[in-house]
């Protein structure tokens with residue numbers, strides 16, 4: 001089995017809820033062992049586990065137009081890993097959750113992709129054609145927000161399990177499956 005870790009921070013549970021869906025999608029792919037790894041706050045980052053993973057999907061809420069401060073803390077702490085090139089050639093991808101349809105999530109994805117590329121990782125985007133183009137109602141459409149450099153999700157200011165449109169949740173598992181599938185191809 002090849003290992004894929006979904007490394008995320010969530011202040012109020014929405015990104016954690018989305019991460020679970022990404023995990024569920026990745027776990028459907030044969031030969032992939034997916035795992036959720038929370039970072040920031042009280043969580044101790046399992047650096048050795050991340051070193052042993054073959055692919056990392058990063059997830060963070062968008063706070064003030066960028067990654068959350070706890071996730072940035074994780075990024076900065078990874079400088080020792082960077083120095084040792086421990087993540088070089090691993091597959092990387094990213095997703096972000098915010099309250100507004102835009103919310104400046106692009107800045108967050110740029111921060112995540114730059115981070116991965118600094119580590120020498122291979123950045124994978126989201127290939128799904130926005131399904132609104134094919135007549136799917138916006139609430140059910142995958143890639144509703146039309147982002148290709150990574151997955152963008154919007155969450156209402158309600159309880160995490162009530163805050164996402166069905167299409168956004170489907171996007172999250174679709175994205176996890178896509179990254180895991182590409183990764184599975186890369187290693188074969």
Ligand SMILES: Cc1cc2nc3c(=O)[nH]c(=O)nc-3n(C[C@H](O)[C@H](O)[C@H](O)COP(=O)(O)O)c2cc1C
Nearest residue numbers: 010011012013014015061063064065098099100103
């Ligand atoms: C400090 C802070 C800053 C935020 N900044 C943005 C923002 O720049 N754009 C946006 O659309 N939403 C913003 N939001 C809303 C969050 O992105 C949204 O509530 C998200 O679902 C939170 O995810 P979480 O529950 O995983 O922390 C912000 C929320 C907080 C608490």
